[in-house]
Amino acid sequence: MSDNGPAAETQEQLHGCPVIESRGQRVVLVPRGDYVKVMKALVADGFDMLVDLTGVDYLQMPDRNVGAGVVPERFEVVVNLLSISRRERLRVRVQVPGDEPTIATLFDVHPGSEAHERETFDMFGIVFEGHPDLTRILMPEDWQGHPLRKDYDPGRIPVQFKGANA
Amino acid sequence: MGAVQQILDEGLAGIEHNFVTAKIEDLIKWARSRSSWGASFGLACCAIEMMGTGASHYDLSRFGMEVFRASPRQADIMIVAGRVSQKMAPVLRQVYDQMMEPKWVISMGVCASTGGMFNNYAIVQGVDQIVPVDVYAPGCPPTPETLIHAIETLHQLIEDGEIMRRRSENNGGAGVEIFEIPAGATTSVSIGPK
Amino acid sequence: MSVAEHDTTDVDAPVPGPRERTVSAITGEGGQELSSRAGMGAKELLREVGAVLRMSESEAAALADIEADPDEDQTMIINMGPQHPSTHGVLRLMLELQGETVLRCKPIIGYLHTGMEKTGEQLTYMQGGTNVTRMDYLSPLNNELAFSLAVEKLLGIDGDIPERAVWMRMLLSELNRMSSHLLFLATNGMDIGAVSMMLYGWREREEVLRFFQKVTGLRMNHNFIRPGGLAADLPAGWRDDVLDILEMLPSRMEEYEILMNGQPIWRERLQGVGVITAREAMALGTSGPILRSTGVAWDLRKHMPYLRYDQVDFDVVVGAYGDAYDRFAIRLNEIRESMRIVYQILDRMPQGDFRVQNKKVTPPPRARIDESMEALIHHFKIFTEGFKVPEGEVYVGIESPRGEIGCYIVSDGSSNPYRMHMRAPSFVNIQAMPHMMRGGMVADAVAVISSVDPVLGEVDR
Numbered sequence: 151m152s153d154n155g156p157a158a159e160t161q162e163q164l165h166g167c168p169v170i171e172s173r174g175q176r177v178v179l180v181p182r183g184d185y186v187k188v189m190k191a192l193v194a195d196g197f198d199m200l201v202d203l204t205g206v207d208y209l210q211m212p213d214r215n216v217g218a219g220v221v222p223e224r225f226e227v228v229v230n231l232l233s234i235s236r237r238e239r240l241r242v243r244v245q246v247p248g249d250e251p252t253i254a255t256l257f258d259v260h261p262g263s264e265a266h267e268r269e270t271f272d273m274f275g276i277v278f279e280g281h282p283d284l285t286r287i288l289m290p291e292d293w294q295g296h297p298l299r300k301d302y303d304p305g306r307i308p309v310q311f312k313g314a315n316a
Numbered sequence: 317m318g319a320v321q322q323i324l325d326e327g328l329a330g331i332e333h334n335f336v337t338a339k340i341e342d343l344i345k346w347a348r349s350r351s352s353w354g355a356s357f358g359l360a361c362c363a364i365e366m367m368g369t370g371a372s373h374y375d376l377s378r379f380g381m382e383v384f385r386a387s388p389r390q391a392d393i394m395i396v397a398g399r400v401s402q403k404m405a406p407v408l409r410q411v412y413d414q415m416m417e418p419k420w421v422i423s424m425g426v427c428a429s430t431g432g433m434f435n436n437y438a439i440v441q442g443v444d445q446i447v448p449v450d451v452y453a454p455g456c457p458p459t460p461e462t463l464i465h466a467i468e469t470l471h472q473l474i475e476d477g478e479i480m481r482r483r484s485e486n487n488g489g490a491g492v493e494i495f496e497i498p499a500g501a502t503t504s505v506s507i508g509p510k
Numbered sequence: 511m512s513v514a515e516h517d518t519t520d521v522d523a524p525v526p527g528p529r530e531r532t533v534s535a536i537t538g539e540g541g542q543e544l545s546s547r548a549g550m551g552a553k554e555l556l557r558e559v560g561a562v563l564r565m566s567e568s569e570a571a572a573l574a575d576i577e578a579d580p581d582e583d584q585t586m587i588i589n590m591g592p593q594h595p596s597t598h599g600v601l602r603l604m605l606e607l608q609g610e611t612v613l614r615c616k617p618i619i620g621y622l623h624t625g626m627e628k629t630g631e632q633l634t635y636m637q638g639g640t641n642v643t644r645m646d647y648l649s650p651l652n653n654e655l656a657f658s659l660a661v662e663k664l665l666g667i668d669g670d671i672p673e674r675a676v677w678m679r680m681l682l683s684e685l686n687r688m689s690s691h692l693l694f695l696a697t698n699g700m701d702i703g704a705v706s707m708m709l710y711g712w713r714e715r716e717e718v719l720r721f722f723q724k725v726t727g728l729r730m731n732h733n734f735i736r737p738g739g740l741a742a743d744l745p746a747g748w749r750d751d752v753l754d755i756l757e758m759l760p761s762r763m764e765e766y767e768i769l770m771n772g773q774p775i776w777r778e779r780l781q782g783v784g785v786i787t788a789r790e791a792m793a794l795g796t797s798g799p800i801l802r803s804t805g806v807a808w809d810l811r812k813h814m815p816y817l818r819y820d821q822v823d824f825d826v827v828v829g830a831y832g833d834a835y836d837r838f839a840i841r842l843n844e845i846r847e848s849m850r851i852v853y854q855i856l857d858r859m860p861q862g863d864f865r866v867q868n869k870k871v872t873p874p875p876r877a878r879i880d881e882s883m884e885a886l887i888h889h890f891k892i893f894t895e896g897f898k899v900p901e902g903e904v905y906v907g908i909e910s911p912r913g914e915i916g917c918y919i920v921s922d923g924s925s926n927p928y929r930m931h932m933r934a935p936s937f938v939n940i941q942a943m944p945h946m947m948r949g950g951m952v953a954d955a956v957a958v959i960s961s962v963d964p965v966l967g968e969v970d971r
Contacts, residue, residue: 173663173904200795201907202916202933211922214901228918230905230933234792234806237813241905262795264562265941273627283564288620288970289438290403291566297437297628304628305437359600360622360967361647361730364693368719371712386594401970404600404621407592433640436632438625457730 165191168218177241179220185244186254189229193259197231197240203256203266204228205274209248209300216245224248225276229256246276255281273298341477348392348418349474355391355415356384357408359398362425362457366397369460379467388414393470394447395463399427400440412447420474422466423449426456561948563587563606563614585613590955592621598697598959599966601940610951615944619937622970630930634896635661638930639733642917645932646968647730649690651682652910653932653968654735659816660906660917661737664899667866673818674862675739680817681752681855682725682735683908684848688759689718690911691841691848694963695766698838701960702779704770714762721751738872739865749856756849756856763845770838780835784946784958787832794945795938798913799844800962803829803836810909822854834946834961841911841963870897896925905933912936912963934968 162169165188167180180188206226208214216222223245231240246253255278256263267278268287275296278284286293295302358366370376370384385391388411400408412421423443426432429452431441443449450473453466565587591602600621606614630641642657643650662668696711719729724745726732734741770776786796788804801808809826811819827843829836865872873892874885901923907916913935920929939962946958 173666173902175904177903199792201797201914202905202918202931204918204931204933206920206929211928214922228903230907230916230918232907234808234813239814239905239907260795261793262938262941265937269937283562283566285566286620288623290620291568293402297625303437304435304625304632306435306632307431307441309435361644363599364647364730367708368712368716371716372709373713373716399622399624401621401623403623404592407621434624434626434629436625436629438623438628459729 164188168220170217172241175239175241177217177243179216179218180242180244181220182244182246182253186256186259189242189256189259192231192240192242196233196236197238199232199234200229200256200260200262200266201232201239202228202230203263203270205246205270205276205298207274207298207300216243220245225251225274227253227270227276251275252277252279254279257281272296275299345475345477349471351380352392352420352471352474353390354381354384355388355394355411356386357394357396357411359396359400359404360427362397362428365457365460366395366424366463369463374460374464376464376467379464379471381467388412389416391415392418393420393422393467395422395424396428396443396447396449397424397457399425399432399434400443400446401438402440405440405446408443409446420450420470421447422451422453422463422470424453424463424466425458426454429454432456561614561944563604563616563944565604565616592618598964601959601964601966601969603943603955603959605947605952605955607952610953612947612950612952612955615947615955617940617943619940619966619969622966624967624971626971627930627932630927632926634925635737635899635927636892636896638927639736640731642930642932643731643733644967645934645971646910646912646915646936646965648693648965649686649911650731651686651735652908652915654733655679655683656906656908656910656915656917656932657919657930658735658737659908660904660919661899663904663906664902664919664921665737665871665897666900667738667868667871670866670868671739672863672866673860675864675866676817677855677859678740678744678864679735680819680822681852681859682722682740683817684851684855685718685721685752685755687911688845688848688852689715689722691845692718694841694911695770695838698960698963699770701956702776704773704776707766707769710762710766710769714759717755717758721748721755724748724751736865738868739863743864752852752856756852759845759849763842767842777835779954779957780833780838780961782831782833782835783950783954784834784837784961785832786942786946790945791832791942794941796913796935796942798909798911798935798939799837799840800913800939800942802827802840804832805830810907810914814907816906816908819851821858822851824848824851834957837961837963844911898923898925899927907933910935912965912968913939915968932968932971934971936962936964936966937969937971940964940969 164178166184167178167188170177170179206228207224208222208226209224214222225246225248227244227246229242231242244253253276255267257267257280264282265287267281268284270276271278271284272286272288273296285291289297368374370382376382394412394415396408423429427434427439428443431439433456435441440446451466451470453462455462585606585608587604587606589602589604592600602618602621604616604618605612626641626645630638633641638657639654642653645653659668662671692711692715696708699707699711722732723729725748726734786800786804788806791801791804792806797808805828807826807828810816812826824847827840827847829840869888873889878885879889899921901921903918903920905916905918907914914933915935916933918931918933919927922928943958943962947955950958
């Protein structure tokens with residue numbers, strides 16, 4: 151039952167976007183331009199609860215294989231949806247380029263994305279266009295830098311006891 | 317009259333010590349240590365253990381600490397319980413400044429003492445970078461017994477006058493220098509002999 | 511209605527809703543049909559008349575410097591926290607008040623931000639449990655469970671976990687739910703004013719923590735549920751300890767019900783306070799007791815079962831009014847449902863191994879380390895280098911006492927997660943707070959915060 155993750159492709163399409171399978175979970179790869187349209191269509195399908203919206207910085211995995219011929223970009227916005235009526239989960243992954251990290255907001259479709267998008271902006275610097283209040287949520291408001299980016303140092307101070315990592 | 321003026325000016329350190337005042341000083345120190353009230357500064361998991369220490373099983377009120385005053389003006393001991401993040405650090409300093417002398421700080425747990433397991437950009441690596449700490453309590457989180465031991469150690473230090481002596485030597489920790497390290501900068505800290 | 515069609519930044523401006531566009535030509539009264547959820551915007555979904563204060567902290571601070579005109583009926587923005595006696599951690603609320611009425615509210619979080627997700631990328635998968643367990647520090651075993659389930663799914667061993675390990679996980683998870691809800695009763699009681707409830711809740715919690723100390727070695731932040739199973743087996747005599755807890759609790763729960771439900775002050779303070787509708791709750795993504803209090807019977811243990819919850823018998827407790835009283839009653843009864851589950855686990859706990867015997871993931875038993883060089887090296891490698899997890903990404907969600915806690919892990923094939931994200935229920939539930947507080951009194955704000963039961967460790971991570 152071991153599978154190679156996102157490389158296991160199917161011909162399945164959902165609202166025009168390829169669907170792949172990752173460890174038994176369905177993942178829809180949505181292009182950035184169709185993002186809000188597809189999310190609305192998914193709501194109409196029954197995926198009415200937004201469980202999670204987060205980002206990933208693939209700076210250290212530039213040659214990764216996303217699947218279904220999708221071109222990988224530096225950032226990904228990952229949205230987890232839940233359908234209470236169908237008891238199903240669905241994951242949506244959108245590629246966001248590193249030199250222009252903007253994407254439309256989901257606030258109108260899922261108001262619960264407000265805090266998630268603020269956090270993703272704070273941690274990654276991905277700008278959500280149309281968000282009502284895109285300010286830092288976890289770091290102080292005047293903090294410089296986006297901590298979860300791979301080029302942001304973890305900020306460890308050197309200690310005499312070395313654990314498994316530097 | 318002169319004695320009263322001396323006390324008004326310099327506190328207990330100002331009076332001419334003789335066998336009468338020694339007894340009064342002992343009484344004052346005994347009273348301070350037996351009725352110190354804590355300022356609630358519970359931040360994270362250690363706060364839960366602190367509340368557990370105040371609850372009926374471990375019962376802090378037998379040490380005179382049953383109330384945790386919300387207003388720092390009415391508190392004596394600030395137990396920093398939990399990890400202090402960058403955003404919280406100025407608040408911590410503000411609350412400490414609002415407390416009236418004499419005041420003491422217990423740093424509860426490893427996150428407050430040294431940053432704990434979170435050696436990263438977000439956590440202040442030891443609350444003693446911000447406020448002068450009198451007693452450190454290790455543990456993650458320290459069990460209520462450990463916290464009680466720390467509190468009792470502090471009470472003993474208060475009763476001995478040890479802390480007041482040290483305070484007067486280095487100006488009550490006012491020599492703590494606070495400067496800001498800009499975000500994202502790698503700090504070079506050398507520990508131990510070169 | 512796409513994002514570009516109206517300016518979402520001005521929340522008070524009238525917005526042409528979808529109903530105006532489906533005008534019925536026959537009656538001339540306007541469209542009567544209820545538009546589909548997909549066509550509704552944030553305002554309709556939230557019946558938002560402006561419950562969320564969207565103002566940055568510096569703007570609010572600047573407002574404080576402006577001279578207040580005493581004649582005008584102005585609204586006042588006050589700050590509650592981050593250090594305040596309502597013992598929910600370092601949550602700061604900016605409340606916009608008109609007299610005593612709360613108009614808008616902005617929860618400001620981040621005072622406990624620990625960089626756990628960044629630290630998670632530096633730690634191995636075996637060490638990840640220590641990191642993750644400190645997020646929701648009131649139910650640490652559930653955090654570890656979500657993380658371990660996600661790692662096991664990535665490894666592909668989620669079907670190989672021995673039965674005993676699974677049932678042990680269920681036992682610990684349910685006991686943790688009980689201790690977390692007991693703490694909720696304690697803090698809720700104290701916030702509403704029944705201060706003695708604080709002591710009672712903690713008294714019961716001590717019993718459960720004592721059991722945890724016996725099994726895991728720690729009272730809190732156990733790091734006991736690890737990828738592959740658990741760290742150790744249940745000690746001898748565990749059944750008696752659990753039975754002691756289960757036998758002691760019901761009569762005490764009766765006492766608490768009388769103490770709280772029996773007094774009219776309690777009911778006055780909680781009934782009708784902090785009401786939220788089902789549609790709002792789902793639009794905001796809330797889960798757990800908040801969602802169940804609005805009438806939506808959604809419990810991951812029942813409807814998307816993990817571990818062996820499909821083999822035990824329990825009810826999902828659902829409220830009707832969506833107010834703070836419902837949430838209190840739901841949590842009180844969930845303690846009873848958890849007790850029911852624990853009784854069944856006691857009867858059905860199978861024999862067997864407490865972790866999967868997979869050389870990749872499981873360290874050798876301690877006794878063998880003295881005898882065998884390979885065992886020593888194996889142990890050393892697992893605990894220093896860690897085990898490598900194949901590339902991929904996975905999301906696993908379970909039901910914690912606060913709602914759905916999920917773990918999203920992206921692996922790049924090495925022994926550290928490439929990205930480890932926890933979907934914290936309190937982070938999402940806090941979004942519901944402004945909507946619950948709107949129109950209520952300032953004094954009810956404390957009741958609302960308490961009924962949401964946030965744990966700031968998982969909010970801020």
